[in-house]
Amino acid sequence: MIRLHRPSTAVLSQSARKDMGTAQTAANGYPRGGAEIERQWNNFRRRKAGQEVWSQFAIAFSTxxxxxxxxxxxxxxxxRPKERCPKKxxxxxxxxxxxxxxxxxxxxxxxFRNKTPLLLDPTQDDPAEFFGWNVSTGTIIAIANPDREHRATHTLAQLELNDQPLQDERAEKLKSIVYLLARVVREQPTEPDTRERLQAELRPDRPYLGILRFLFAQPNAYRPIVDDARAKLPDIDTWIAAWL
Ligand SMILES: [Zn+2]
Structure with a gap:
């Protein structure tokens, strides 16, 4: 998980915004858990406005x-689940x-705990303040902080974010980056192939940037390689600026 910047509603057409407003006014009267909620949502998804919402999110969050x-x-x-909160x-x-x-x-x-939702919203909460990452196993670790630990632990458990295939994919991604950074340090000068591959792997549309943000920003076993590679190839800082 990594901090996301939600675009403003200005990315939607005027007609889509109007459709959502009208649909919401009707939904304000739906009883919680009522059959109308699912029916109206399915209806909206098929309309132009629903498709526009999906495609704008796909662009903003690189799918x-x-x-x-x-x-x-x-x-x-x-x-906030629509079944519980049709008003949203x-x-x-x-x-x-x-x-x-x-x-x-x-x-x-x-x-909720003390009126605060337990689930993190990466457009509102910065996951880096709640999680650490094990750079060997790809495991996400709830931070030991009395104010944040409950939300971190709950989010990991509810979404099953430490499911084994996910951990393995994050660990694999990190390993491939560390390998390329080590090549940057070793090669004199850095070969074009290494440079191109590294730039491609660090693009904002690549998966699992949360663990890479930890690799580049927090103390961990690979920091000497990270620091040496950044000193030798300052372009790395430009490539990661969008999500660091
Ligand atoms: Zn997911």
Missing amino acids: KCAFCERVNAKTIDHY MFRWNNLLLCCSDCNRAKGHQFH
């Missing part, structure tokens, strides 16, 4: 799931792009 950072996410998720079901700020696995794991649950 990545807001929670697990897998690419090719297909679902619009309601941060067509609100732009309550919508996120999400993969089917996270959407299923999230389900209709939504818990």
